[in-house]
Amino acid sequence: xxxxxxxxxxxxxxxxxxxxxxxxxxxxxxxxxxxxxxxxxxxxxxxxxxxxxxxxxxxxxxxxxxxxxxxxxxxxxxxxxxxxxxxxxxxxxxxxxxxxxxxxxxxxxxxxxxxx
Ligand SMILES: [Zn+2]
Numbered sequence: 001x002x003x004x005x006x007x008x009x010x011x012x013x014x015x016x017x018x019x020x021x022x023x024x025x026x027x028x029x030x031x032x033x034x035x036x037x038x039x040x041x042x043x044x045x046x047x048x049x050x051x052x053x054x055x056x057x058x059x060x061x062x063x064x065x066x067x068x069x070x071x072x073x074x075x076x077x078x079x080x081x082x083x084x085x086x087x088x089x090x091x092x093x094x095x096x097x098x099x100x101x102x103x104x105x106x107x108x109x110x111x112x113x114x115x116x
Pocket of ligand 1: 005040041091
């Protein structure tokens with residue numbers, strides 16, 4: 001879709017036939033990655049089972065890569081669906097957030113959404 005950040009040519013970390021990963025430009029922790037289907041759909045609920053499988057495969061690859069490079073102690077995996085829930089780019093995506101012992105994150109900046 002024209003004008004969509006995630007439909008444009010971002011520098012990809014990993015990719016397969018149906019999805020790709022990038023590092024978040026505003027990371028809440030080192031290694032904060034996004035898992036994104038190539039097809040433009042606005043809501044995570046509109047992703048097909050095949051696209052989910054492709055995203056799942058990349059999630060495992062990305063976890064292995066992050067574990068090797070940054071050795072996080074845990075992860076958060078989440079999706080914001082809709083502006084009210086804090087979705088900023090209206091192209092479905094999952095956040096993979098590495099977590100480190102004794103390092104908090106400010107998730108509300110990513111999740112508070114529009115308060116009209
Ligand atoms: Zn898009």
